[in-house]
Amino acid sequence: MCKDRKVTEDLVKRAIAAGMEALVITPDPITVGRIRNNVRDGFVLPSHLRVPNFEPYFVDNGADLRHDTVTLVADSLTWADLEWVIKISTIPVILKGVMRPEDAERAIQCGVSGIIVSNLGGRSLDYAPSTLFMDGGIRSGTDIFKAIALGAEMVFIGRPIIYGLTVAGQEGVAHVLKILRVELQNAMKVSGCSTLDQIRSNRQMVVHEKYYSKF
Secondary structure, eight states: OBSSHHHHHHHHHHHHHTTOSOEEEOOOOSOOOOOHHHHHHTOOOOTTOOOTTTGGGSTTTTSSHHHHHHHHBOSOOOHHHHHHHHHHOSSOEEEEOOOSHHHHHHHHHHTOSEEEEEOTTTOOOOOOSSOEEEESSOOSHHHHHHHHHTTOSEEOOOHHHHHHHHHHHHHHHHHHHHHHHHHHHHHHHHTTOSSHHHHHTOGGGSOOGGGSOOO
């Protein structure tokens, strides 16, 4: 969501014209937390990175990606903003980044067609009266199994795909997906589940986090 609604409206129109079948809106803050591994490793974004879709709206055509992004993207998203996007869009709108049940309910009242529960590092929301998608922290087929058991209709994979793509391109992505699929199948077999619906019907298979190691 951009600070200038005209920019947002233009992006919506471009997405629809390109044949997109849905829009995903995220209220995630643009402020990045202090990631210790990145600090320790001295990680910074390479200077050559560009965001072509946004460069026409940047003040200096993306010469300073971080500064331009902060300048362009809104630092907050209101329910009125969400309702406005839904109003101007001719395709379904999905809200990504929902963390609380009351926000899920409010989003549905606004008219969203789906919700993505972004747990942003391991947190999860196990209830919402709508289509429930989940992403964040998925690293194994067992993680997918647990997400489905908690009610997710769809699970998105992020970093593992990027890792596979970086190492071996398309074949790397295919290999990562194969690993996750095999791990999910194994988890289903040892849990006595032959279908995904059977996973969802037994929520007690997911152990409460208080039983996990704190190390």
